[in-house]
Amino acid sequence: MSVAPEQTRLELHVNGAVTHRIFSLSDPDRVVLDIPEARLTGELPPADPQDPLLVGLRSGVRDQGELRVVMDLKQPVRVKSFPLNPEGGQGHRLVVELIPKDKGPASQRGGQPGAGAPAARGRSPAARPVLVAIDAGHGGKDPGAIGSGGTNEKNLTLAIARRLAVLVDKEPGMRPLMIRDADVFVHLHERIQKAREAKADLFISIHADAFTNPNVRGSSVFTLSERGATSEAAKWLADRENSADLVGGVDLKSSDDVLANVLLNMSQNATLEHSGEAAGAVLRNLSRLGDTHRAQVQKAGFVVLKSPDIPSMLVETAFISNPEEEARLTTPAHQQRLAEAILSGIKAYFRKYPPPGTGAAKVSGAGAGRSHVIQAGDTLSSIAKRYGVSLSALRSANRLEGDQIRVGQALALPEGG
Numbered sequence: 001m002s003v004a005p006e007q008t009r010l011e012l013h014v015n016g017a018v019t020h021r022i023f024s025l026s027d028p029d030r031v032v033l034d035i036p037e038a039r040l041t042g043e044l045p046p047a048d049p050q051d052p053l054l055v056g057l058r059s060g061v062r063d064q065g066e067l068r069v070v071m072d073l074k075q076p077v078r079v080k081s082f083p084l085n086p087e088g089g090q091g092h093r094l095v096v097e098l099i100p101k102d103k104g105p106a107s108q109r110g111g112q113p114g115a116g117a118p119a120a121r122g123r124s125p126a127a128r129p130v131l132v133a134i135d136a137g138h139g140g141k142d143p144g145a146i147g148s149g150g151t152n153e154k155n156l157t158l159a160i161a162r163r164l165a166v167l168v169d170k171e172p173g174m175r176p177l178m179i180r181d182a183d184v185f186v187h188l189h190e191r192i193q194k195a196r197e198a199k200a201d202l203f204i205s206i207h208a209d210a211f212t213n214p215n216v217r218g219s220s221v222f223t224l225s226e227r228g229a230t231s232e233a234a235k236w237l238a239d240r241e242n243s244a245d246l247v248g249g250v251d252l253k254s255s256d257d258v259l260a261n262v263l264l265n266m267s268q269n270a271t272l273e274h275s276g277e278a279a280g281a282v283l284r285n286l287s288r289l290g291d292t293h294r295a296q297v298q299k300a301g302f303v304v305l306k307s308p309d310i311p312s313m314l315v316e317t318a319f320i321s322n323p324e325e326e327a328r329l330t331t332p333a334h335q336q337r338l339a340e341a342i343l344s345g346i347k348a349y350f351r352k353y354p355p356p357g358t359g360a361a362k363v364s365g366a367g368a369g370r371s372h373v374i375q376a377g378d379t380l381s382s383i384a385k386r387y388g389v390s391l392s393a394l395r396s397a398n399r400l401e402g403d404q405i406r407v408g409q410a411l412a413l414p415e416g417g
Contacts, residue, residue: 003050008054010071010098012096018094021034024077028386029356032068032069033096034067036065037064040059044058045057052100057072058070071098072382130358132175132177133179134161134179136157136179137154145209148214149326151320153207156317156320159332160335162178162181163336164176171343173358174346192304192310195310201310201311202278202350203307205313208320211319212321217318217322217324221283223312223313223314277352281348282346282349283296285341285345293316311349317338372387380403387413
């Protein structure tokens with residue numbers, strides 16, 4: 001293993017040509033390498049305490065004899081992996097290169113904590129805020145649906161979006177991103193791109209539904225259908241040159257077609273799962289406000305939901321084609337109640353799934369500190385080591401009598417030892 005400011009390089013010596021797959025995971029940041037039908041001989045090298053990227057290496061054998069090597073990280077990275085054929089007296093090798101996403105001074109801070117302690121997530125005095133992209137549907141030359149009283153959907157969605165943005169901005173550790181904040185036309189894919197460029201943590205598109213039957217009523221929440229996700233994946237894969245950071249830092253540009261497809265599917269599956277969690281939380285809060293058109297989150301192929309790396313939902317606040325609901329949508333009081341219900345769902349989602357490196361733990365207003373959501377393969381001791389805290393402090397902070405934990409459980413991380 002070699003360490004340089006611009007990258008960390010790991011070479012695995014193998015008996016022959018091997019297939020492998022590699023992908024990134026977050027919260028906590030790590031890279032996972034799987035090699036089918038393989039065994040590790042010897043021990044993995046220890047991480048250099050001054051390495052700005054790597055906390056440590058661990059391995060295990062999974063089902064059907066697949067070797068898994070996990071690289072625990074101090075920050076998000078881009079990944080490159082490739083085989084080397086025998087040359088210069090060396091046999092077959094598999095190379096993994098970890099490259100900092102941010103090559104500025106922040107990426108060089110990993111070696112600063114004393115006594116070789118890993119960089120602790122959330123210790124920074126200025127954790128970044130959670131960024132919520134708020135998309136007011138339609139706009140400009142596109143009025144959207146028009147109610148029987150002549151109300152344009154584009155005006156209602158902008159009014160509700162602005163109220164939601166004000167509420168989000170008041171929340172500690174949260175910040176809004178308005179996709180449009182005026183009566184302007186924005187192409188659907190431009191809306192996605194704006195959110196991705198800003199690295200939004202959640203995307204919410206606000207609309208008011210319409211139907212031929214004026215008696216139909218109620219709010220609905222949509223996430224992307226699997227069919228819509230599949231068609232969009234093909235477009236992203238066709239443009240790999242411009243989507244190197246698409247799947248959690250893994251460089252699709254350097255991956256073969258099969259691996260790129262697997263990686264993108266994994267990223268999309270995780271995004272769809274989180275979209276469903278967030279949408280469900282919003283729908284539950286809307287149902288307390290009034291009628292819902294469907295009791296469950298709906299799935300559809302809306303273009304604005306097709307970002308493969310941002311949990312996204314589309315909220316149909318009511319049926320503008322229903323005269324009673326149209327009249328209610330035009331009142332500032334009801335617009336405010338809708339915005340408050342959506343915000344409550346957002347907060348519930350981020351309490352359960354705080355994005356790494358953010359102040360999301362403060363969203364609840366309870367003053368909670370850092371947290372870690374248990375992933376498969378985690379142990380209490382590995383979590384304590386990763387965050388530079390003692391086992392006893394970790395047990396005490398979570399009222400644990402032993403070391404038993406479960407996947408999906410959120411652990412509070414104590415400050416200090």
